[in-house]
Amino acid sequence: MLLKSRTCQVVVIGGGSVGLLYAARLALAGQPVTIVTRSSLQANQLNERGLSFQKLNGETVTIPVTASPIEEGLPEGNLYLLTVKQPDLHSVLAALKGVDLEARVIALQNGMGHYELLRTILTETQCFFAINTEGARRLSPTEVVHTGTGTLRVGSWETSDCNDPLIRSFVEWAISTGMEAVYEKAIQPFAWRKLIANALINPLTALFEIPNGALLENSHTQQLMRALFVEAAAVAAYAGQKIEDADLQEIVSICRNTSRNLSSMLQDIKKRRPTEVQSINGYLVQVGQKAGIPTPLHETLLRVILLKSDMGIRKEGGDSR
Ligand SMILES: NC(=O)C1=CN([C@@H]2O[C@H](COP(=O)(O)OP(=O)(O)OC[C@H]3O[C@@H](n4cnc5c(N)ncnc54)[C@H](OP(=O)(O)O)[C@@H]3O)[C@@H](O)[C@H]2O)C=CC1
Numbered sequence: 001m002l003l004k005s006r007t008c009q010v011v012v013i014g015g016g017s018v019g020l021l022y023a024a025r026l027a028l029a030g031q032p033v034t035i036v037t038r039s040s041l042q043a044n045q046l047n048e049r050g051l052s053f054q055k056l057n058g059e060t061v062t063i064p065v066t067a068s069p070i071e072e073g074l075p076e077g078n079l080y081l082l083t084v085k086q087p088d089l090h091s092v093l094a095a096l097k098g099v100d101l102e103a104r105v106i107a108l109q110n111g112m113g114h115y116e117l118l119r120t121i122l123t124e125t126q127c128f129f130a131i132n133t134e135g136a137r138r139l140s141p142t143e144v145v146h147t148g149t150g151t152l153r154v155g156s157w158e159t160s161d162c163n164d165p166l167i168r169s170f171v172e173w174a175i176s177t178g179m180e181a182v183y184e185k186a187i188q189p190f191a192w193r194k195l196i197a198n199a200l201i202n203p204l205t206a207l208f209e210i211p212n213g214a215l216l217e218n219s220h221t222q223q224l225m226r227a228l229f230v231e232a233a234a235v236a237a238y239a240g241q242k243i244e245d246a247d248l249q250e251i252v253s254i255c256r257n258t259s260r261n262l263s264s265m266l267q268d269i270k271k272r273r274p275t276e277v278q279s280i281n282g283y284l285v286q287v288g289q290k291a292g293i294p295t296p297l298h299e300t301l302l303r304v305i306l307l308k309s310d311m312g313i314r315k316e317g318g319d320s321r
């Protein structure tokens with residue numbers, strides 16, 4: 001069980017790649033968990049068929065789970081894992097407003113902008129953030145594959161004393177399942193580093209339609225990544241973040257550790273859904289403009305991905321899942 005000393009009810013908001021990955025692991029560990037989906041169809045399918053989970057070693061298990069659609073509101077819980085993408089956050093704000101003051105919400109988004117948005121409806125004490133470098137891919141509304149190992153860092157946005165019992169239990173549970181998980185004093189510095197990793201990996205993999213590992217197989221993509229890194233590091237410095245060469249090496253490690261993974265941006269392009277590029281490269285461009293720091297490469301990638309996404313969505317008329 002996640003919490004030994006008291007009953008913990010976990011609610012995973014979003015039945016996508018990351019949401020299903022965490023729901024599967026929690027359910028496998030015997031932790032009561034409810035998945036809140038966008039559609040009633042997915043909730044019904046999960047309730048009827050269970051969740052099929054392919055582990056890293058290739059073994060597939062089917063786990064009984066409970067799911068309900070967001071239109072029914074959020075089930076009562078004390079730990080909410082928020083796994084919708086940045087552009088969809090607005091659609092869950094009304095439901096999140098009703099979350100109990102004693103409950104905790106962990107937001108697992110890539111990119112930036114979610115902190116400011118969530119703080120408009122949640123208190124500092126309710127609101128936690130996670131930076132997750134694990135890879136997951138949803139194959140269908142009831143099937144998810146764990147595609148890569150990584151680290152899960154959880155904490156408050158700005159410096160805290162790491163004393164929240166529920167968050168501590170969640171991190172201890174994650175460690176007990178074999179994950180590399182850390183309760184961090186502040187997530188903001190990690191969010192910046194993850195932002196830069198995503199600003200390099202996601203648009204390039206989405207543009208060329210290649211898995212993360214393929215970025216390391218070609219000197220042109222490697223040179224592009226370095227040039228994008230230099231631009232992003234200058235913007236981060238303006239925001240008070242000291243980005244070093246070791247951070248670029250870390251991005252290379254992410255590509256290696258999730259080499260088979262199709263980045264979330266590539267998955268969006270393939271499924272003809274809006275991407276998070278505005279919250280990733282778009283955020284760097286926006287801060288760069290404010291600071292007077294040129295970001296021509298990020299701006300170009302932003303436009304190219306927006307164009308590619310628009311063209312796909314218009315051609316096929318949206319999500320084909
Ligand atoms: N996939 C990965 O490997 C990684 C992803 N991330 C980050 O994690 C976050 C989640 O990514 P990922 O899981 O890949 O994204 P997905 O698109 O696979 O999943 C998001 C899910 O949220 C659901 N959703 C959207 N709006 C609502 C709503 N109002 N109520 C309930 N559910 C809703 C979507 O429903 P529907 O299916 O109906 O559209 C979808 O199933 C992103 O910020 C991503 O960048 C971080 C690390 C790795």
Ligand SMILES: CC(C)(CO)C(=O)C(=O)O
Pocket residue numbers: 110132133134135198201202212254258261262263264265
């Ligand atoms: C870590 C990585 C790059 C895994 O693909 C990711 O965060 C994403 O796909 O959005």
